[in-house]
Amino acid sequence: MDMYLIAVKPEHQSKGVNGLILAEGVRTSVKYGVRYAETGPELETNTKVISQWKGFEVRQHRRRRCFTIDL
Numbered sequence: 009m010d011m012y013l014i015a016v017k018p019e020h021q022s023k024g025v026n027g028l029i030l031a032e033g034v035r036t037s038v039k040y041g042v043r044y045a046e047t048g049p050e051l052e053t054n055t056k057v058i059s060q061w062k063g064f065e066v067r068q069h070r071r072r073r074c075f076t077i078d079l
Contacts, residue, residue: 011047030060 011033016025037045049072050057 011045026060 014026014029047061052058
């Protein structure tokens with residue numbers, strides 16, 4: 009299963025909306041026998057996003073970085 013980006017309006021953040029979406033996705037995945045999922049890019053410093061995976065077996069196998077240069 010590929011897990012793409014979701015966004016929650018600022019006024020609805022920290023109210024469990026993301027948790028509800030994730031829970032429904034997990035419930036549906038279990039129903040259809042999905043055993044592995046791949047997430048999209050996540051900032052290494054985004055602790056809110058990283059913390060949502062604490063209840064799962066996680067393996068980081070890819071890292072992306074962006075660099076800038078002034079021209």
